Amino acid sequence: MSGPLPTVHVMTVATSVAAEVAMDVTVRTSDLAEAAGNVVRLLPPRLLDPVLAGLLVRAEPDGLVLAGTDRDRAVRLRRDATTRLAGAALVPARPLAATARALDAPDVRLVVEGSRLAVRTPGARFALPLLDLDAHPGVPEPPEVVGRVPGSLLAAAALPVAGAASRDDTVPAFTGLRIRAEGERLVLVATDRYRMAVASLSWEPVRGGLDVLLPSALVAEVARQVSAASTVEVRRTGSGADRVAVSWSGTTVACGVLDSPFPDESRYLPSTVDCEVLVDADRLAAAVRRVAPYAGPFSSVRLEVGDDALRVQGSDPASGEAEETVPATVDGDPVARVFRARYLGEALSAFSGSAVRLGMRGVHQASRITAAEPAANGVDLRYVVMPIRPR
Template sequence: MKLRTDLAPLAAAVTDAARALPAKPPVPTLAAIRLHAAAGALTVAAFDYETSARATVDAEVTTPGTVLVSGRLLADITRTIKGTHPVDLELDGARLLLTSGRTCYTLHTLPLEEYPTLPRPAEASGTVAGPALAEAVHQVATAAGRDDALPILTGIQAEIGDHAITFAATDRYRFALRTIAWTPAAPTGTTDKVTIPAKSFAEATKILATDEQVHLTLPASHGVLGLAGHARTLTLRAMEGQLPDHTALWPTDFTATADVDTAELAAAVRRMSLVVERGHAVKLHLTDGALALSAGTATDASARDQVAATTDLLTGAPVSIAFNPGYLLDGITALNTDRIRLQVVHPVKPALLSPTAEDSTALRYLIMPIRQAG
């Protein structure tokens, strides 16, 4: 193998492919990145049996070929090299020479025959806008669980219809829901559901966030979700099972509503968090024309604050509700809107966070309150 390519796109391709490298590879070859040079292009790929990532860059290929090299080392090298010199890659026996300007590295290669076959998505099931996909997955990933003892809750469920995809995630204490439009290759009139590990899904869609269109291949018998952009292709193995049915969770009748500036509310919650001990809450008090916040205890540090709000107290009386400050701040931040609406049913029932603008496709964030003493 012998080729020349530009440093910046090579570094970006290696970085993107390296996202699929396992943290603790069971065998050395799974810690490798596969470099394949052919027909004016270099394809950089990684695979850990659950996730695969391919990135393609233009290259002047003198001698086609394929090699395996340490993924972390190659990523560190391409990230560290500076300047505008092109990068030359040349296979010399069992070693790969990487040269850029006066800098030269010699990398040991690994046996290709021990590397697993990279999965290839079947024909695309449809297309979706890359920026919208990345935003939606990032938003709902906030609510995904992180406890491997309940693996299905660490995933994001995609419910795919003929015109829209609805993403959902929950850790039992909050539930996030977001819908985006998509264009299926062949509408079927049915709805498919697939659950993908949240962390991997968020990483994959982040890589494709700048692609105007992303081609999706829905899992079939092989259970792999495919995502392909202009120069990046990724596969993610689907999880077994589905999230609990959430259709009955979303409240429609509320006793109090507060519309508030998102940045002001987030800043106030952060200030309250400074005096909140583990397992305790930030209390929100909805009054006429204001949203008051309090935290702490009488025997320790405490704090109070207030932000302006447009409130609607349907019962006429102030309403108080308490939340885990981290969960509350996660939801406020994920909404990505200038103004936020808090809707309360009861102090011990889930409350709803959403944008103030009416949009049925926007993120909805359901959060369980913490029961207050007394």
């Protein structure tokens, strides 16, 4: 054998820099568990780079900051804490979140001990390896505020709309949720080409405009977390809006926008229908759910409109057949349409607790679902579901 030996790259934790890392802080266990869990849920679940899979823990004189990033998304959370020694450490995010969630002590102490971050409670110690803090890209400061919205309204609008987005990332645009400002209204739109949800809610514009396409799964997770926040600040960078962030209650989440064309929802929201049915959303959704097991491998249910009822039918040679009648008020000529049970059921679930108007047009044209009465919170939700060709 001749020539130099090949170079071997070995991934290690940051034991060489451990001596430069110091930190000692005490925080409420519930605050740590909630914050670490939120970071884990807001970042992608599988990050191959151990540094990006790490959680940046920074003890500051006025509290504890937890942060993480995958270079596209960035999350920063601040919680009250008692700091004995300010400093920062980078540790594996998921083990820290799991450890904090399992603890039953009211407070927990985080202290750097050599090449480990010790998680201490009375009678227990858990030690996580330190990752290379210098290799972490850091979490930038959030961009400027363009508007504000109550957290409860954002959650009420974003969660049903995000459910209409595609789970298939083959066409990235349809995995996104479009957020557009129209004066003092904020419009949210998502579609997977077979259905579309549109919600409009009031907001307080501050400066500039807003028209961005964001990952729907991230928007949905943010919506779940902001539901109790009195105010959510919406932020964006520059006129190009290549990054958007939302801030609430000591938390900031930022991400890049999806650069894809998105359909104009006005083309798919019918202004007139051939038949409109007034029906209780929960009763119809329950009927669809019970009939669906009899609807064959494609789970296609048939809605047949009578004079004062809506019949939900399903049949398949292998599964059998089912029919359930739901009371309804009908305006227009009786019609029959076939829908995917899951799409129709999810659309109806978005209006749970209220009556809806189901408007149907031609056999190959979109059917719309709207609330029978305006929502008390002012959120205007409209849903469009495409019927399928009868077999």
